[in-house]
Amino acid sequence: xxxxxxxxxxxxxxxxxxxxxxxxxxxxxxxxxxxxxxxxxxxxxxxxxxxxxxxxxxxxxxxxxxxxxxxxxxxxxxxxxxxxxxxxxxxxxxxxxxxxxxxxxxxxxxxxxxxxxxxxxxxxxxxxxxxxxxxxxxxxxxxxxxxxxxxxxxxxxxxxxxxxxxxxxxxxxxxxxxxxxxxxxxxxxxxxxxxxxxxxxxxxxxxxxxxxxxxxx
Ligand code: GRF
Numbered sequence: 001x002x003x004x005x006x007x008x009x010x011x012x013x014x015x016x017x018x019x020x021x022x023x024x025x026x027x028x029x030x031x032x033x034x035x036x037x038x039x040x041x042x043x044x045x046x047x048x049x050x051x052x053x054x055x056x057x058x059x060x061x062x063x064x065x066x067x068x069x070x071x072x073x074x075x076x077x078x079x080x081x082x083x084x085x086x087x088x089x090x091x092x093x094x095x096x097x098x099x100x101x102x103x104x105x106x107x108x109x110x111x112x113x114x115x116x117x118x119x120x121x122x123x124x125x126x127x128x129x130x131x132x133x134x135x136x137x138x139x140x141x142x143x144x145x146x147x148x149x150x151x152x153x154x155x156x157x158x159x160x161x162x163x164x165x166x167x168x169x170x171x172x173x174x175x176x177x178x179x180x181x182x183x184x185x186x187x188x189x190x191x192x193x194x195x196x197x198x199x200x201x202x203x204x205x206x207x208x209x210x211x212x213x214x215x216x217x
Contacts, residue, residue, distance in 0.1 A: 001030060003024075003029070003030055003031055003032045003189070004030060004031040004032070004085040004086050004189040005031075005032060005034040005035075005082065005083055005084050005085045005086075006020070006024070006031045006032065006033050006034060006035075006084065006085065006086045006087070006088060006185065006189070007033075007034065007035040007036070007037055007078075007079050007082065007084040007086075007087050007088070008020055008033060008035075008036050008037070008049075008087075008088045008089075008090050009036075009037045009038075009039075009075070009087060009088070009089050009090065009092040010036060010037070010038050010043050010045040010046075010090050010091055010092055011038060011039055011040050011043055011091055011092050011093040011094070012040070012043050012044060012045065012091045012093070013043075013044040013045055013091070014036070014043065014044060014045015014046070014048050014049070014090065014091065015045075015091075015174065015177075015178065016088075016090035016091060016111055016177055016178065016181050017033075017036060017045050017048065017049065017088075017090045017091075018045070018048050019177070019178035019179075019181055019182055020033055020088060020090070020181060020182055020185060021033050021048070021049070021052050021054065022182075023182030023185070023186070024182075029182075029186065029189075030186055030189040030190050031085075031086065031185055031186070031189040033049075033052075033054055034054070034055065034082055034083075034084060035054070035055050035056070035057065035078065035079070035082045035084060036049035036054055036055070036056045036057075037056075037057050037058075037059060037075060037078060037079075038056070038057075038058050038059075039058075039059055039060060039061045039071075039092070039093070039094055040058070040060070041058045041060055043058075045090075045091075046058070055082065057078050059071065059074045059075055059078065061094055068097055069097070069099065071094075072096065072097060072099060072100040075100070076100060076103060085107065085189075086104075086107045086108075086109070086185070086188060086189060087104055087107060087108045087109070088109045088110075088111075088181070088185060089108070089109065089110040089111070089143065090111060090181070091111075092110075095147060096108075096143065096145075097145070098145045101143055101144065101145055104143075106142055106188075106193070106194075106195055107188070108142060108143040109140055109141070109142060109143065109153065109181075109184060109185065109188065110140070110141055110142075110143050110148075110150070111138060111139070111140050111177055111180075111181050112124075112138065112139050112140075112141065112148050113125065113138050113170070113173050113174070113177065114128065114136065114137070114138065114139065114148075115135065115136060115137045115138075115139060115155055115157060116139040116141060116148060116149070116152060116155075117148075117149070118133070119131075119136075120147060120148035120149070121147070121148065123166075124136075125166040125167075125169040125170045125173065126166040128160060128169065129160060129164055129165075129166060129169060133160050134159065134160050135157050135158070135159060135160065136157070136158055136160050136169060136173060137155055137156050137157035137158055137173060137176055138155065138156050138173050138176045138177045138180060139152055139154070139155045140152075140153045140154045140155075140180055140181055140183075140184035140185075141153055142195065142200070151195045151198055151199055151200045152199075152200060152207065153184040153187065153188065153193060153200050153202075153207070154180045154183055154184045154187075154207070155180070156176035156177075156179060156180040157176070158172045158173055158176055187202055
């Protein structure tokens with residue numbers, strides 16, 4: 001088995017990146033984390049990546065000013081020079097343009113802390129509580145130019161408690177994120193995910209019904 005070479009793009013603490021690194025320590029896992037890219041020099045995740053012996057690169061978006069194309073060309077050049085096969089966004093807080101996204105068809109993944117298409121954007125946990133949502137969770141999806149859209153690969157759900165705070169809910173959702181992102185990357189790295197009519201198929205079949213997932217208490 002040739003393991004796919006994966007780059008993880010981060011902006012902050014990188015706990016999802018760490019979950020992918022841990023999963024990839026299993027020699028049977030079909031992907032290796034070959035590169036971590038941060039747009040922020042102070043991202044905590046850079047230390048974690050280095051401690052795990054993973055190549056890191058900082059491409060500071062502030063250096064490029066408003067020139068998003070130049071910023072993305074710099075990222076693309078690093079990905080190419082590291083012979084990357086799959087790119088995972090993990091708390092990467094820059095919107096990517098169609099130019100970049102088009103370079104990674106069905107090879108560019110993102111994790112979002114909500115059950116998409118509900119609660120796109122920021123502050124998802126607070127908004128879920130304020131909306132009275134009873135179920136909340138996380139989604140791994142392929143990236144398309146529209147933010148927090150794109151074919152859904154895996155979702156994981158948690159119950160929202162009556163006395164939940166956004167911090168408490170965020171913590172439980174983060175646990176789900178760390179479980180589902182490695183699963184999604186595994187499926188993509190194994191070449192088992194296809195897209196038809198904007199929806200993912202796994203082994204040619206619809207993604208398993210999230211209703212079959214047992215929400216954590
Ligand atoms: C996660 O909640 C992720 O879903 C969102 O940003 C957060 C990043 O956390 N896109 P981390 O950097 O992976 O710890």
